[in-house]
Amino acid sequence: MSTIQIVTNLTKEKFNDLVGKDLPFVIRSANFGRCLEFWNVEYLQTKIADGRKVPIHVGKNPLLDFTNKNFQYKFEEFGTFLQKCFAAQSSNELVNKNDYDDCSNYYYLRSIGDDKRGREIANLKKHYPSIADDVSYPEFIGFCMNDSNCSDVECDKRHIFSTVLRISSSSVTIWTHYDVLDNILLQIRGRKRVILFPPNDAEFLYLKGDKSEIIDLDADDIEKRFPLYRNCSKFEVILEERDALFIPAMWFHNTKALEFSIGINMFWKDFSLNKFYDLTDVYGNKDLIPGKNSLNSLKRILTDLNRLPKKYRNFYVHLMISVLRRELQGDSFMRNCQ
Amino acid sequence: MSTIQIVTNLTKEKFNDLVGKDLPFVIRSANFGRCLEFWNVEYLQTKIADGRKVPIHVGKNPLLDFTNKNFQYKFEEFGTFLQKCFAAQSSNELVNKNDYDDCSNYYYLRSIGDDKRGREIANLKKHYPSIADDVSYPEFIGFCMNDSNCSDVECDKRHIFSTVLRISSSSVTIWTHYDVLDNILLQIRGRKRVILFPPNDAEFLYLKGDKSEIIDLDADDIEKRFPLYRNCSKFEVILEERDALFIPAMWFHNTKALEFSIGINMFWKDFSLNKFYDLTDVYGNKDLIPGKNSLNSLKRILTDLNRLPKKYRNFYVHLMISVLRRELQGDSFMRNCQ
Numbered sequence: 214m215s216t217i218q219i220v221t222n223l224t225k226e227k228f229n230d231l232v233g234k235d236l237p238f239v240i241r242s243a244n245f246g247r248c249l250e251f252w253n254v255e256y257l258q259t260k261i262a263d264g265r266k267v268p269i270h271v272g273k274n275p276l277l278d279f280t281n282k283n284f285q286y287k288f289e290e291f292g293t294f295l296q297k298c299f300a301a302q303s304s305n306e307l308v309n310k311n312d313y314d315d316c317s318n319y320y321y322l323r324s325i326g327d328d329k330r331g332r333e334i335a336n337l338k339k340h341y342p343s344i345a346d347d348v349s350y351p352e353f354i355g356f357c358m359n360d361s362n363c364s365d366v367e368c369d370k371r372h373i374f375s376t377v378l379r380i381s382s383s384s385v386t387i388w389t390h391y392d393v394l395d396n397i398l399l400q401i402r403g404r405k406r407v408i409l410f411p412p413n414d415a416e417f418l419y420l421k422g423d424k425s426e427i428i429d430l431d432a433d434d435i436e437k438r439f440p441l442y443r444n445c446s447k448f449e450v451i452l453e454e455r456d457a458l459f460i461p462a463m464w465f466h467n468t469k470a471l472e473f474s475i476g477i478n479m480f481w482k483d484f485s486l487n488k489f490y491d492l493t494d495v496y497g498n499k500d501l502i503p504g505k506n507s508l509n510s511l512k513r514i515l516t517d518l519n520r521l522p523k524k525y526r527n528f529y530v531h532l533m534i535s536v537l538r539r540e541l542q543g544d545s546f547m548r549n550c551q
Numbered sequence: 552m553s554t555i556q557i558v559t560n561l562t563k564e565k566f567n568d569l570v571g572k573d574l575p576f577v578i579r580s581a582n583f584g585r586c587l588e589f590w591n592v593e594y595l596q597t598k599i600a601d602g603r604k605v606p607i608h609v610g611k612n613p614l615l616d617f618t619n620k621n622f623q624y625k626f627e628e629f630g631t632f633l634q635k636c637f638a639a640q641s642s643n644e645l646v647n648k649n650d651y652d653d654c655s656n657y658y659y660l661r662s663i664g665d666d667k668r669g670r671e672i673a674n675l676k677k678h679y680p681s682i683a684d685d686v687s688y689p690e691f692i693g694f695c696m697n698d699s700n701c702s703d704v705e706c707d708k709r710h711i712f713s714t715v716l717r718i719s720s721s722s723v724t725i726w727t728h729y730d731v732l733d734n735i736l737l738q739i740r741g742r743k744r745v746i747l748f749p750p751n752d753a754e755f756l757y758l759k760g761d762k763s764e765i766i767d768l769d770a771d772d773i774e775k776r777f778p779l780y781r782n783c784s785k786f787e788v789i790l791e792e793r794d795a796l797f798i799p800a801m802w803f804h805n806t807k808a809l810e811f812s813i814g815i816n817m818f819w820k821d822f823s824l825n826k827f828y829d830l831t832d833v834y835g836n837k838d839l840i841p842g843k844n845s846l847n848s849l850k851r852i853l854t855d856l857n858r859l860p861k862k863y864r865n866f867y868v869h870l871m872i873s874v875l876r877r878e879l880q881g882d883s884f885m886r887n888c889q
Contacts, residue, residue, distance in 0.1 A: 415866060415869040415872075463862065501863055507852045518841050521842070527879055531752075534872055537871055538754065541868055
């Protein structure tokens with residue numbers, strides 16, 4: 214298991230260097246504003262008392278499983294959600310016997326926009342204006358303060374794509390997945406364990422789309438059920454309150470709230486990839502267009518190959534794997550004519 | 552290393568059973584006609600004395616390397632070729648010190664049709680009528696005696712696609728490759744070592760098209776230069792004179808003449824695959840159409856992915872490998888929408 218570097222006293226240059234390394238790192242003791250001090254259940258209840266209903270995940274099992282949907286989406290008044298979400302904590306601690314059906318529910322809010330179908334980009338300023346100013350960004354990150362509205366094509370600062378509020382009960386664990394945008398997860402209340410895997414571990418994580426089928430990374434029989442998992446390069450870190458984790462695009466990550474948890478997740482786009490981003494993406498997890506096209510083409514190839522008897526189908530699948538492996542080794546595809 | 556079954560006293564049922572197993576096997580003591588007795592340099596020189604020139608491979612190194620073309624194609628009068636091809640034997644035996652540049656040339660004939668560019672299917676009856684009747688086929692193979700001209704759509708016999716005469720100097724080793732048709736290699740004169748690998752070893756054989764880049768399967772440093780090679784399931788057999796080897800379609804094979812060698816190679820099509828064969832194929836080694844299309848599509852995918860920075864390109868290549876692996880495990884491609 215690899216450890217994750219913890220850095221303090223960042224400068225813009227140092228931060229850019231680290232981002233360029235394409236490795237996760239923890240930013241410690243940086244000034245992200247008064248949210249670090251103020252935010253807790255009572256404060257947020259007071260500040261967000263407009264009676265709004267928010268869409269939340271509610272499950273009997275804290276290991277949320279998107280693929281098999283072991284949770285429900287519900288709407289709950291914000292303050293009520295906060296209370297229930299926080300209350301789940303104590304009962305979890307009493308239980309801790311894998312007998313989740315007897316527990317109270319586990320709650321998780323991932324803020325979205327006002328669109329009820331979640332088709333709006335989460336934006337703290339727009340959707341939570343009463344608390345948005347509690348968050349500020351250290352200068353070393355180089356966020357453009359015009360946010361996504363910056364119209365200066367020459368502006369070389371980072372432009373925030375989304376600011377996502379994440380609040381969860383203790384124990385809630387979010388499925389291992391990747392996002393296509395670099396992002397910072399600021400842990401404000403409660404400790405959180407984050408496990409990450411580099412992009413090249415895609416082969417070993419039993420993916421369905423952008424999500425791993427391996428739900429319980431702590432299971433004793435993980436390597437028995439998922440034999441390729443042993444090839445993964447696992448990175449693990451426990452975020453303390455006020456720590457911020459840089460999660461590079463395409464890095465798989467799994468978060469587990471060790472306590473009732475409040476955090477903010479800031480995503481930004483890499484301008485050099487602008488023409489490749491899927492413009493319908495509001496979560497920062499839709500595949501880059503050439504990637505999406507590749508996977509769709511591969512699906513068509515496999516459909517076509519399935520016309521062949523299994524022996525021949527499998528042969529060509531193996532051949533394709535060998536072509537892809539060589540591509541990774543920098544050996545470009547070449548097919549000699551006879 | 553796996554061994555190859557040697558079978559005698561075959562019946563039609565037993566032969567069909569064995570072919571259905573998709574494993575190579577050696578047919579021993581079967582009646583393939585008087586070629587087994589008569590064929591040698593003198594006999595063939597006498598029988599094929601029409602002064603015809605045949606296209607041959609001539610190399611200084613007995614390990615013929617198609618990809619790097621370490622041999623030349625030349626035309627030689629048939630009898631002259633036979634003499635030179637046979638003569639190479641003695642000098643090789645004297646040398647045997649890997650100092651091939653000092654040796655005489657090594658010769659190899661793979662008969663083709665009359666078309667000088669090799670665009671005709673090899674057919675012993677048509678191109679070597681004076682010796683064709685020396686070869687007969689044991690009934691258990693179930694060849695249709697109308698050959699490829701059989702017009703009876705109900706005929707369920709095997710229809711010979713091509714009959715290829717192979718004559719080579721001692722030591723001549725033919726690059727590891729696959730063919731898309733089941734075939735029998737009848738070894739008439741000289742012993743021959745054949746190494747085979749099952750179709751699923753495609754990933755470990757460093758292919759360029761249908762040919763492996765691993766030229767010397769006896770090299771001491773083979774696993775150093777080709778680390779994946781160690782994953783191969785190697786099958787090896789030494790064919791004695793009069794042995795015939797069944798080589799299943801898609802099985803990789805490499806032949807090494809241990810002595811001056813004369814053989815006949817009979818290919819046939821699997822009727823159930825008729826709609827998938829490339830009709831321009833005269834050698835029996837052009838990919839099945841869905842396979843060819845897959846590889847071409849994959850080439851286009853990779854071109855498109857190369858627009859992305861390497862990190863993202865490699866990520867999607869890994870993702871594609873993971874999709875293909877799951878396909879092999881019978882888990883069909885499924886992409887969940889978010």
